Amino acid sequence: MAETKKLHVRKGDTVVVLSGKDKGKKGKVIEALPKKAKVVVEGVNKVKRHTKASQKVPQGGIVVKEAPLASSKVMLVCPxxxxxxxxxxxxxxxxxxxxxxxxxxxxxxxxx
Ligand SMILES: [Zn+2]
Structure with a gap:
């Protein structure tokens, strides 16, 4: 198995945010990005994205999505x-x- 860097958290873990605008928020890791040392946490670091009308989204509009944040900004919460x-x-x-x-x-x- 070719494993490069490993994060201290994994997909499915519950973490707490240590800094930034979402400090103190808890959420579940929905995606771990070890190569970028980033994680995507449910309900944390939400950003609005304007999307153009497409076949998938015919009306276009604003999509709210969680953006990845540095894995060093989160701490694992023991289950x-x-x-x-x-x-x-x-x-x-x-x-x-x-x-x-x-x-x-x-x-x-x-x-x-
Ligand atoms: Zn514990």
Whole structure:
């Protein structure tokens, strides 16, 4: 597997925004862009885009969409203790690496 950079958050994670106009907002990561070190978070960093009329959108108009923001601006929220936390990586006996909450010690990647 060719893996380049990895983000501390992944698609489906809940994160909290640390800075900017959406500071303190919580949301789900809907897209992780490791190559750009950016994430798209549900309900965060919304921008309005004016679209021209097209076949898909015959009337044209304004589309509100989440724009990617720097991954360093978000912190993972632990699904167990519901607090923003740093993660620790640990390897299971099987060799699978999982992320662990530094606050409560619970695994964050449970499905792995
Ligand atoms: Zn925790």
């Amino acid at each position: 167990e203790c519901d607090k923003p936390t740093r993660i620790q990586k640990t390897a299971l006996a099987s060799g699978t690496k999982v992320r662990v909450c530094k606050k409560c010690g619970e695994f964050i990647d449970k499905d792995k």
